[in-house]
Amino acid sequence: MSTKGLAWRADPLPKSVPTIAWVIGVLGFVTFAGIVAGVGRLVLGLQASTTLNDTVPWGIWIGFDFGLIAFAGAGFTMAAVVHVFNLERFHAALRPALLVGLLGYMGVLALLVLDLGRPDRFYHFILYWNLHSPLFEISWCVLLYTTVLVIEVSPDLLRHLKWRWPLQVVKWIMLPVTIIGVTLSTLHQSTLGTLYLNMPHRLHPLWYTPILPILFYVSSIMAGLSLGILAYKLAARIQGFKEDPRVVTGLGTGVMWVALLYVALKVGELIWAGELGLLAGGQMGWLWGAEVVLGALLPAIMWSRRSWREQPLVQWVAPLLMLGGVLLNRFSATLFAQLFPADMEPYTPHLLEWLSTIGVLAGVALAWLLAVRFLINREPNTH
Amino acid sequence: MMQPTASPTQPCNLTRRAFVKQAGLGAAAIAASTLLADAQSAAANSEPTPAAEDLAVGVMIDLTRCNGCQSCALACKVANRMPQPETVPTKLDSSALSFVDTRQNAAGEAVFVKRQCMNCVHPACVSACTVGALRKTAEGPVTYESSKCIGCRYCQYACPFGVPAYEWDNVFGLISKCQMCFQRVAVGQQPACVAACPNGALHFGKRQALVAQAHALIESMPDRYIDHVYGEHEVGGTSMLYLSAIPFTSLGFPALGDASISRYAEAVMQMTPAVAVTVASLATGIHLLLRRRQRVAEFTFQHEQAKDHLETESKRLDPRTPE
Numbered sequence: 001m002s003t004k005g006l007a008w009r010a011d012p013l014p015k016s017v018p019t020i021a022w023v024i025g026v027l028g029f030v031t032f033a034g035i036v037a038g039v040g041r042l043v044l045g046l047q048a049s050t051t052l053n054d055t056v057p058w059g060i061w062i063g064f065d066f067g068l069i070a071f072a073g074a075g076f077t078m079a080a081v082v083h084v085f086n087l088e089r090f091h092a093a094l095r096p097a098l099l100v101g102l103l104g105y106m107g108v109l110a111l112l113v114l115d116l117g118r119p120d121r122f123y124h125f126i127l128y129w130n131l132h133s134p135l136f137e138i139s140w141c142v143l144l145y146t147t148v149l150v151i152e153v154s155p156d157l158l159r160h161l162k163w164r165w166p167l168q169v170v171k172w173i174m175l176p177v178t179i180i181g182v183t184l185s186t187l188h189q190s191t192l193g194t195l196y197l198n199m200p201h202r203l204h205p206l207w208y209t210p211i212l213p214i215l216f217y218v219s220s221i222m223a224g225l226s227l228g229i230l231a232y233k234l235a236a237r238i239q240g241f242k243e244d245p246r247v248v249t250g251l252g253t254g255v256m257w258v259a260l261l262y263v264a265l266k267v268g269e270l271i272w273a274g275e276l277g278l279l280a281g282g283q284m285g286w287l288w289g290a291e292v293v294l295g296a297l298l299p300a301i302m303w304s305r306r307s308w309r310e311q312p313l314v315q316w317v318a319p320l321l322m323l324g325g326v327l328l329n330r331f332s333a334t335l336f337a338q339l340f341p342a343d344m345e346p347y348t349p350h351l352l353e354w355l356s357t358i359g360v361l362a363g364v365a366l367a368w369l370l371a372v373r374f375l376i377n378r379e380p381n382t383h
Numbered sequence: 384m385m386q387p388t389a390s391p392t393q394p395c396n397l398t399r400r401a402f403v404k405q406a407g408l409g410a411a412a413i414a415a416s417t418l419l420a421d422a423q424s425a426a427a428n429s430e431p432t433p434a435a436e437d438l439a440v441g442v443m444i445d446l447t448r449c450n451g452c453q454s455c456a457l458a459c460k461v462a463n464r465m466p467q468p469e470t471v472p473t474k475l476d477s478s479a480l481s482f483v484d485t486r487q488n489a490a491g492e493a494v495f496v497k498r499q500c501m502n503c504v505h506p507a508c509v510s511a512c513t514v515g516a517l518r519k520t521a522e523g524p525v526t527y528e529s530s531k532c533i534g535c536r537y538c539q540y541a542c543p544f545g546v547p548a549y550e551w552d553n554v555f556g557l558i559s560k561c562q563m564c565f566q567r568v569a570v571g572q573q574p575a576c577v578a579a580c581p582n583g584a585l586h587f588g589k590r591q592a593l594v595a596q597a598h599a600l601i602e603s604m605p606d607r608y609i610d611h612v613y614g615e616h617e618v619g620g621t622s623m624l625y626l627s628a629i630p631f632t633s634l635g636f637p638a639l640g641d642a643s644i645s646r647y648a649e650a651v652m653q654m655t656p657a658v659a660v661t662v663a664s665l666a667t668g669i670h671l672l673l674r675r676r677q678r679v680a681e682f683t684f685q686h687e688q689a690k691d692h693l694e695t696e697s698k699r700l701d702p703r704t705p706e
Contacts (some may be wrong), residue, residue: 009478043554044554045551045552045553045556046551046556047551047552052551053551054475054476054539054545054547054548054549055545057536057539057540057549058536058540083670084666084669085669085673086668086670086673086674088679114536116533116534116535117532117533117534117536117549117550117556117557117558118532118533118534118555118556119537119559120555121532121533121534122533124513124514124531124533125513125514125533127514128514128515128516128531129514129515130512130513130515130653131516132509132510132511132645132648132649132652133510133511133512133513133514133515133537133652134648134652135511135535135537136513136514136515137652137655139513175670179662179663179666179667179670182662182663182666183631183659183663183666185663186658186659186662187655187658187659187662190658191651191652191655192652194648194652195648197645197647197648197651197696198507198510198511198537198540198541198644198645198648199540199541199644200539200644200647201543201637201639201644202543210647213651242633246620299659375635
């Protein structure tokens with residue numbers, strides 16, 4: 001391990017790095033608008049700031065919240081690739097992915113504060129326990145895992161501050177902390193699926209299955225690796241270093257296998273439950289098809305040939321398709337595939353719901369861009 | 384931690400095969416014992432013990448005797464100190480824990496259907512509640528502690544009857560639902576709705592006895608009732624038991640199977656410790672194994688390089704080798 005990291009200073013970036021000032025400006029404005037909308041929600045209450053009601057108690061906040069948790073899986077998947085499976089050649093992609101994880105979970109917390117009826121009581125799960133509740137377990141795992149992410153990201157900050165002793169301690173504990181992080185992520189990513197097991201009466205049978213926890217876990221790995229690839233490509237452009245093509249093609253091959261497993265599980269579970277016929281049933285069949293074919297099978301095929309996966313088109317589009325597919329899956333489970341009463345007015349989010357949600361997502365993206373630009377080490381191969 | 388010590392002079396005592404075997408057996412043993420412990424562990428807090436089944440109370444609601452007088456709905460409001468106690472409620476919401484629904488039979492005549500929390504035997508809301516604000520008492524009522532509630536509204540998704548209502552118009556809003564007047568029940572009184580009914584449509588008593596009574600009524604008057612006690616078996620049984628002249632699905636009751644809503648979620652949640660231990664052990668094992676493989680490969684590479692160097696050097700220095 002190089003000792004260069006202990007005396008790191010910000011090297012001036014080469015002039016060829018494109019100025020992203022306008023991106024930062026737009027994201028900053030959108031984030032600010034979102035904060036105003038969020039304050040509005042807290043002051044006005046849910047009836048005034050949302051169109052949620054007793055028939056549709058969860059909307060886009062929860063849809064994006066659960067989607068963001070899957071996306072932030074970039075942290076644990078890349079940490080597993082590099083530290084558990086000891087694939088050091090992917091190390092350059094680890095730090096941007098860990099930042100996606102940490103900032104992603106902070107976005108998750110922000111969206112949760114917006115959605116909770118009593119955000120002033122968000123800490124209650126620490127005091128009042130229900131071991132049967134999936135949401136209870138998710139709350140605890142998210143709390144503990146965010147702590148793990150802070151530790152995993154800390155070397156960048158500690159190097160910046162030149163705090164040698166804390167940096168040394170962090171390096172000692174990094175392996176057990178990583179393993180704890182992978183464990184916590186496995187638990188809560190799968191438990192997000194368990195959450196929907198309590199809805200056999202209101203989740204469409206094309207989505208409801210006893211293996212929901214496994215499906216949510218596998219799709220979180222799919223989303224995590226995909227976002228890990230995109231984060232690496234973006235970081236290369238922000239920091240002005242040359243992408244190592246084997247990092248992207250290697251991760252692409254990995255995520256291809258995960259996606260194929262996901263497709264096999266989704267199709268297999270329908271066959272096992274005798275529900276294949278439901279695919280012909282109209283809107284729900286198309287929705288399922290969009291998620292599985294466009295969001296998993298097609299991008300997996302795009303990653304399948306060496307000549308294809310070396311193409312920039314594949315390297316940008318395939319991960320985006322997978323991320324879109326996973327987000328669609330979370331929205332389907334929460335909204336589109338819920339069996340609402342036929343005469344119900346469809347849920348259209350309130351303007352404040354849109355503004356606050358987009359604001360949180362913009363804030364996460366903005367923080368990530370700034371952190372990659374100014375915080376993490378430019379030389380990706382130093383530990 | 385099993386750190387293999389390898390160096391050019393000391394051969395490693397721990398072979399790779401032995402390491403994998405030991406790590407694998409260890410992880411399997413831990414996982415198996417945890418799974419066993421989980422399987423034997425106490426059942427969910429919504430699982431009634433045999434004693435509780437004898438104790439459990441219920442309410443029989445004979446829809447054929449209801450004339451829609453609204454006495455029960457208004458008594459409920461008063462007993463629970465709800466807002467606007469003189470206004471007849473038309474649905475379950477934050478100001479009404481129960482209401483009388485108006486439906487129609489085939490002849491177009493009005494049929495009145497009292498709706499409220501079913502106080503299930505295996506309540507999904509109790510299983511789902513993030514902070515355990517909803518609890519199943521041994522006596523039967525499903526209680527709700529508003530002081531714990533965080534307004535996450537997961538209970539609204541878990542309930543198959545659409546009962547929990549949220550106070551959307553309150554910045555500090557909470558959930559509300561009928562709790563079968565558990566405080567009155569605890570001191571031997573009837574729920575307020577039962578006490579208020581002037582037509583004998585509501586009967587309070589031990590659930591098991593009420594089920595028997597309901598079937599006896601159906602048997603004695605087969606023209607008056609359809610042969611079904613709604614709530615006897617639905618989602619594992621509910622404390623509120625209904626008798627009707629027409630099918631329940633035409634009265635707004637969901638068609639539900641006998642299995643409890645949360646049986647899958649509960650089974651998976653019980654596996655949490657086993658999954659955690661298995662993943663942690665697997666991850667550690669894989670890491671150590673792959674790291675050792677890497678070190679062995681590095682060591683072998685360095686060893687081969689040293690051997691080559693030694694050979695070329697000795698050939699160069701050997702006086703017998705022709706220059």
